[in-house]
Amino acid sequence: MKIIVCIKQVPDPEAPTAQFKIDEASKRLRPSKSVNPVANPFDMNAVEAAIQLKEAAGGKITVLSLGPESSADVLKQAVAMGADDAVRIDMDTAVPWNSFLTAHALSAAIRKIGQFDLVLCGRQAADTNAGQVGVGVAAVLGVSCVSFVSGIEPKNGKVEVERIADKGRELLEVGLPAVLTISNEINHPRFPTAMKLIAAGRQEIPSWTLGEIGFSVEKLLSEWPGLEEKKHFIPKPTTTCEFVEAETLEEAGEKLALRLRTEKVL
Ligand SMILES: Cc1cc2nc3c(=O)[nH]c(=O)nc-3n(C[C@H](O)[C@H](O)[C@H](O)COP(=O)(O)OP(=O)(O)OC[C@H]3O[C@@H](n4cnc5c(N)ncnc54)[C@H](O)[C@@H]3O)c2cc1C
Known part of the structure; x- marks a missing residue:
């Protein structure tokens, strides 16, 4: 099974609230310098789910992040856990990134990686709680999507997926390829050994520019009705x-x- 896992680097969600301020001018949450960037916790559940699928049915796991140079660290963590390949899309800071543009950029990178069976995302990013990118990727790629996934079982060339519903759980049979957004109930991510962390830390993570994945922000923005954040406030x-x-x-x-x-x- 070919699995691609999307990992976002976020400011440590365990940091005390007092370490975060809202910058009203840029309408962004600004963590203080003492807050470490970490892998979005749900994305580590997605990496663990991918590794367990690979252990059960074989295959290859590629981890993908759109972010600045520092996001190579979250990819290295996933490689230390057991991912086979990693690639970072270099985040051009001039682009007004949001869930829509991110979903399109990740989809362009996924097309460049090639044929896949599953794309796994976290159910939401801990810094925005938007929960839009996974479903956005599925829409752009034209494949099925199941959100809030709490279990995955490969079955006869498809996957049986358990998802968290409002009251109880749902069991769905999903044809491949598909995108699943993973919830924390699915597993406990493994801790890589020190040796694996050191080996992954030494690895060079390839990075692609937006041009190399064929992503044109100008074209997208010209076709998009737009969405503007008017205010960010407590x-x-x-x-x-x-x-x-x-x-x-x-x-x-x-x-x-x-x-x-x-x-x-x-
Ligand atoms: C390190 C970093 C710094 C940023 N700084 C700014 C900034 O200063 N100003 C600004 O306008 N925007 C910034 N962004 C972009 C902004 O946060 C995007 O809107 C964001 O990447 C879109 O995700 P979301 O929060 O809507 O995610 P959600 O929809 O909540 O995320 C759901 C899932 O989608 C996947 N996903 C989401 N984003 C990414 C990603 N970037 N790479 C890989 N997988 C992803 C993950 O699996 C995640 O669990 C930054 C992004 C990153 C990664």
Whole structure:
């Protein structure tokens, strides 16, 4: 089975909230310098899922990231875990990146990599929680997509996929090729050995320019109706405090219950 896993480098989501500020001018979340860039946690679940599929049915895993030079680190981590190949698409910082453009750029790189059975993405990126890129890649490539995947089983040239539904789980049979967005319930990503980490750390990760994958941002933007983020902000908490006036505790309890019922809390 040929599997491509898309990995995004994000600011460490475990860092304290106080280490993040919203830059209103650029409308971006800005982590402080002490916040390390790490692999998006859901993407490591996707890498682990790919390795388990390869262990069960054989095949090849290619990991892919669109990002600056530092994102080679998340690809090396995946190689240390067991991925066979890695490629970074060099992120031109002049491009106004968003989920739409990212999905198109990743799709162009996937076409350049060649024939595939599965593309695995994380269910969402920890810095934006957009959850759009995986489904976007499926739409651009014209293949099926299953989101919030919590289990994958190869079956007769297809895959049986369990997904997290609003209430309970769904089991789907999916023809290949397909894109799956992976949720954390699927597995616990393995920790690579120190030897594998050192070996992967020494590896040169090839990088492709946007031109080399045939991605034209000008063409895309000229055909796209557009989507503009108007504001990025933390909503101001609006809490009001109301006292229940009563002579006795029983009366207070009764009035409180009535008030909560009026507010549809009870
Ligand atoms: C290191 C880095 C710095 C960035 N800085 C800026 C910035 O300063 N200003 C700006 O406008 N934009 C920036 N971006 C781009 C912006 O975050 C994109 O909108 C983003 O890549 C699109 O993903 P999303 O957050 O919508 O992901 P989601 O849709 O939430 O991601 C779902 C899944 O898609 C895959 N995926 C998403 N993005 C990538 C990727 N880049 N490479 C590989 N797989 C991916 C992953 O599997 C991920 O789990 C940056 C991106 C990166 C990687």
